[in-house]
Amino acid sequence: MRSIKEALFESSDTQPITQLLRSAIPFVVCLSLVIGASSAIYYVQSSLSEIEEALPVTLSNQERDIRLLVQDMGTLMQNIEFVRTEFTPLRFRRIVTQTDSLSLSLEAARTSYRFNDLLGISVIHATLNPAIYDIKNWLANGIYNFDARSAQTMELVEQRARGAYDQATGQLENVSKTAVKVLGAQAQRIQTFRNILIAHDLGLSVAWVASAKECGRAQQKRRTDTFSS
Numbered sequence: 001m002r003s004i005k006e007a008l009f010e011s012s013d014t015q016p017i018t019q020l021l022r023s024a025i026p027f028v029v030c031l032s033l034v035i036g037a038s039s040a041i042y043y044v045q046s047s048l049s050e051i052e053e054a055l056p057v058t059l060s061n062q063e064r065d066i067r068l069l070v071q072d073m074g075t076l077m078q079n080i081e082f083v084r085t086e087f088t089p090l091r092f093r094r095i096v097t098q099t100d101s102l103s104l105s106l107e108a109a110r111t112s113y114r115f116n117d118l119l120g121i122s123v124i125h126a127t128l129n130p131a132i133y134d135i136k137n138w139l140a141n142g143i144y145n146f147d148a149r150s151a152q153t154m155e156l157v158e159q160r161a162r163g164a165y166d167q168a169t170g171q172l173e174n175v176s177k178t179a180v181k182v183l184g185a186q187a188q189r190i191q192t193f194r195n196i197l198i199a200h201d202l203g204l205s206v207a208w209v210a211s212a213k214e215c216g217r218a219q220q221k222r223r224t225d226t227f228s229s
Contacts, residue, residue: 070168077161084154131164
C-alpha cells in the first residue's frame with residue numbers, strides 16, 4: 001500500500017502538467033478559430049476569383065448572341081431585297097425559312113436570359129420580335145387584298161425588316177457601353193468584399209496574438225505561484 005508521502009509526491013508531480021494543459025486550452029481554441037476562419041476566407045477568395053473570371057465570359061456570350069440576332073435580321077433584310085429585285089420561288093422559300101429560324105432564335109434568347117439580362121437583350125427582343133411576327137404573317141397570308149408574293153407585300157415586308165434592323169443596330173451601341181459598366185461595377189464590389197475579408201482576417205490574427213500573450217502571462221503566473229508555494 002502506498003504511503004501518504006508517495007501519494008502527495010505523485011499529486012504534486014502531475015499538478016503542473018494539469019495546469020499546463022488547462023492553460024493551453026484557450027490558445028488551442030483561438031488557434032482553431034483562426035485556422036477555420038482562414039480556411040473559410042481562402043475558399044471565399046477562390047470563389048470570388050472564379051466569379052470574376054466567369055463574368056466576362058457571361059457578358060461576352062450575351063453580347064455575341066445579341067449581335068448574332070441583329071446580324072441575322074440584316075441578312076434577312078438583304079435577302080428580302082433580292083426577292084424584290086428578282087423574285088424566284090426558291091428565294092421566297094429561303095426568306096420564309098430564315099424568318100422562322102430568327103423567330104426561334106429570339107424565343108431561345110428570351111428564355112435563356114429571362115433572369116440574367118445584363119446587357120439589355122430584352123430591348124433587342126422587343127424591337128425584333130414584333131417585326132418578325134408581322135413578316136411571318138405577311139409572308140404567309142399577304143397584306144389586305146395583296147398576295148404574299150406580290151410586289152406590294154414584299155415592299156412592306158422589306159420596310160418592316162429595314163426599320164427593325166436600323167433600330168436594333170442603333171441599340172447595339174449601348175451594348176458595349178453597358179458591358180463595360182457592368183464589369184467595372186462588379187469588379188468594384190468584389191474588391192470591396194475582398195478588403196472586408198482581409199480586415200476580418202487581420203482582426204482575428206490580432207485577437208489571436210493578444211490571446212496567446214495573455215495565455216503566456218497566465219501560465220507564467222501559475223508557474224511562479226507554484227514555485228513560491
